[in-house]
Each structure stands twice: as C-alpha cells, then as structure tokens.
Amino acid sequence: MGNLQETWVYLNANPLFHLTxxxxxxxxxxxxxxxxxxxxxxxxxxxxxxxxxxxxxxTGTGYGTYFEGAQFVHFLLGPATVSLAIPxxxxxxxxxxxxxxxxxxxLTGSLTAILxxxxxxxxxxxxxxxxxxxxxxxVTAPVAMAIAEELGGLPSLTxxxxxxxxxxxxxxxxxxxxxxxVKDWRARTRHGHGQPxxxxxxxxxxx
Amino acid sequence: xxxYLTLILTCQLAGEFLxxxxxxxxxxPVLGMLLLFLLLxxxxxxxxxxxxxxxxxxxxMSLLFVPAGTGIMMHFRLLGEALVPLxxxxxxxxxxxxxxTALMMGWLxxxxxxx
Numbered sequence: 001m002g003n004l005q006e007t008w009v010y011l012n013a014n015p016l017f018h019l020t021x022x023x024x025x026x027x028x029x030x031x032x033x034x035x036x037x038x039x040x041x042x043x044x045x046x047x048x049x050x051x052x053x054x055x056x057x058x059t060g061t062g063y064g065t066y067f068e069g070a071q072f073v074h075f076l077l078g079p080a081t082v083s084l085a086i087p088x089x090x091x092x093x094x095x096x097x098x099x100x101x102x103x104x105x106x107l108t109g110s111l112t113a114i115l116x117x118x119x120x121x122x123x124x125x126x127x128x129x130x131x132x133x134x135x136x137x138x139v140t141a142p143v144a145m146a147i148a149e150e151l152g153g154l155p156s157l158t159x160x161x162x163x164x165x166x167x168x169x170x171x172x173x174x175x176x177x178x179x180x181x182v183k184d185w186r187a188r189t190r191h192g193h194g195q196p197x198x199x200x201x202x203x204x205x206x207x
Numbered sequence: 208x209x210x211y212l213t214l215i216l217t218c219q220l221a222g223e224f225l226x227x228x229x230x231x232x233x234x235x236p237v238l239g240m241l242l243l244f245l246l247l248x249x250x251x252x253x254x255x256x257x258x259x260x261x262x263x264x265x266x267x268m269s270l271l272f273v274p275a276g277t278g279i280m281m282h283f284r285l286l287g288e289a290l291v292p293l294x295x296x297x298x299x300x301x302x303x304x305x306x307x308t309a310l311m312m313g314w315l316x317x318x319x320x321x322x
Contacts, residue, residue: 070273071274073273078219079216080265086258087261109307113301120295126293134296138300142272161293164297169305177305
C-alpha cells in the first residue's frame with residue numbers, strides 16, 4: 001500500500017493530474033449541459049468548477065498547486081482573445097452599415113453595465129477590490145479578467161461574475177426584451193455566455 | 208494551422224509589448240486582437256485556415272475559463288461577506304444593461320431606416 005501512497009503524492013504534484021482533472025471535469029459538465037438542453041443554470045464552466053473545487057478541498061490541494069497543471073489551459077485565453085478578431089471581422093461587413101447605431105448602443109450599454117454594477121455594489125458597501133472586480137462583468141470573460149487585473153480587482157472573482165452575468169442574462173434576458181418589445185436581432189444578441197438558447201443567432205455574434 | 212497559430216501568438220506578443228512599452232491602459236491580448244483585425248482589414252479577407260484555427264480556439268473557449276473560475280475557491284470568504292452587494296449589483300445591472308442596449312439599438316435602428 002505504501003506504493004499507492006507514494007504514487008498519489010507524486011501524481012498530485014505533477015501538472016498532468018490537475019490538467020487532466022480540468023479537462024475531465026469540463027467534459028462531464030458539458031455533457032450534462034448539453035443533455036439538459038442547454039439549461040443556463042447548468043453552465044459548463046460553473047459545472048466544472050463545482051466538480052473541481054471539492055476534489056481540491058478533499059485532497060488538501062491549494063489553488064497554486066492546481067494552477068501549475070491548469071495553467072496550460074489558462075494560457076490559451078490570450079490567443080483565444082486575439083482570435084476574436086476573426087468573428088469581429090466576419091461581423092464587420094454585416095454590421096458596418098449600422099455601425100453608428102451599434103457603436104452608440106454598445107457605448108450606452110457598456111456605461112450602464114459599469115455604472116450600475118459598480119454603483120449598486122458601492123451603495124451596498126462593497127470594497128474597492130469588489131468594485132474593480134464587478135465593474136467589467138459584462139465584458140467577455142478573458143477581456144474582463146484582464147481589465148479587473150488592471151483595475152486592481154480579483155480576476156478569478158471577475159470570471160465567476162461574468163459567468164453569473166451570462167446565466168442571469170440567458171435566464172431573464174428574453175423576458176426583459178419581450179417586456180420592452182424589442183425584436184431586432186441586432187439588439188437581441190450579445191454576451192457569449194448567456195446565448196446558448198438562441199441557436200439560430202447570427203454566426204459568431206456570441207463572443 | 209501552425210503558421211496561423213504563430214501569427215496569433217505574434218499579434219498577442221506585439222500587443223503585450225506595445226502595452227508595456229507605451230504604458231497603455233488596455234490588456235495586451237485585446238490590443239493583439241485589434242492588430243489582427245487591422246491586418247485582416249488590410250488583407251480584405253480571412254485566410255480559410257486562419258478562420259478554422261480561430262474557430263477551433265474559440266469553440267473551446269468555455270473550457271479556458273475553468274482554471275480562473277476555480278480560483279473562486281480562494282475567495283469564498285469574500286463571496287460570503289459580499290453576497291448582498293454582489294448579488295444585487297449582478298441582477299439589477301445585467302437586466303438594466305440588456306434593456307438599455309436593446310432600447311437604444313431598437314431606437315437607433317428605427318431612426319436609421321426611417322431617415
């Protein structure tokens with residue numbers, strides 16, 4: 001049995017273990033998400049985190065050790081962010097004609113997002129770190145995390161808040177849009193995470 | 208594929224470099240995205256393989272948030288303490304943002320077609 005213990009100690013310190021854990025947890029969570037007909041509450045990122053955290057806690061593994069393995073996945077966020085230029089370019093021709101309207105709407109929307117989020121959190125006694133973490137919550141996750149870091153917030157908290165924003169948006173967004181009677185698809189599509197319900201959305205507008 | 212992956216990483220590196228050298232208040236990868244976008248505008252089309260490479264990366268994007276998301280385990284205490292301001296800010300702000308953006312867009316799009 002001594003061998004088993006030794007092997008475990010070795011593997012737990014090896015990046016391979018936590019890298020594999022990340023991938024397996026995500027596959028399982030994603031399977032569940034698809035199986036549920038893309039229920040926003042079963043968001044695969046949330047699901048994967050819910051599966052991984054107890055494993056780390058039960059094995060007494062710190063986040064630093066986990067990240068040594070997970071960093072290989074995390075690293076790809078940078079190139080993925082750069083790759084957003086491709087959907088941006090594809091949409092460019094489609095939206096160029098209404099670029100002014102879209103630009104103005106996004107500007108007002110972004111200001112609303114930042115000001116209401118930071119304002120409400122501030123009014124309810126949120127700390128400066130908290131405000132810096134929640135202010136970019138409506139931006140796509142990799143960018144939001146970078147902004148939070150820049151502002152002195154906590155990128156991992158921001159990641160969780162972006163996901164929560166996507167879930168809230170997907171659950172209640174259509175309701176809000178119906179309530180105010182908006183039908184234009186250009187006004188209806190935004191924020192990647194929350195979009196899985198609109199399967200026929202214009203290509204790539206989801207990120 | 209490898210060539211375009213190299214291009215993507217080069218754009219990111221250039222972005223990081225410019226952000227650092229000019230002390231710009233934007234994240235390096237975001238500037239890298241703008242650089243790649245400008246290159247595409249100059250070229251006037253997306254090379255098919257670049258499109259495939261980007262789509263593959265973006266298709267796996269959800270997975271890429273998992274390591275950072277797991278970092279929430281370090282902030283459980285903060286999360287518990289700030290549950291009310293965070294929850295209220297999230298819900299109200301998200302719904303307000305959707306409503307404002309959509310109303311503005313609907314209004315401007317209408318003005319555009321009418322004008």
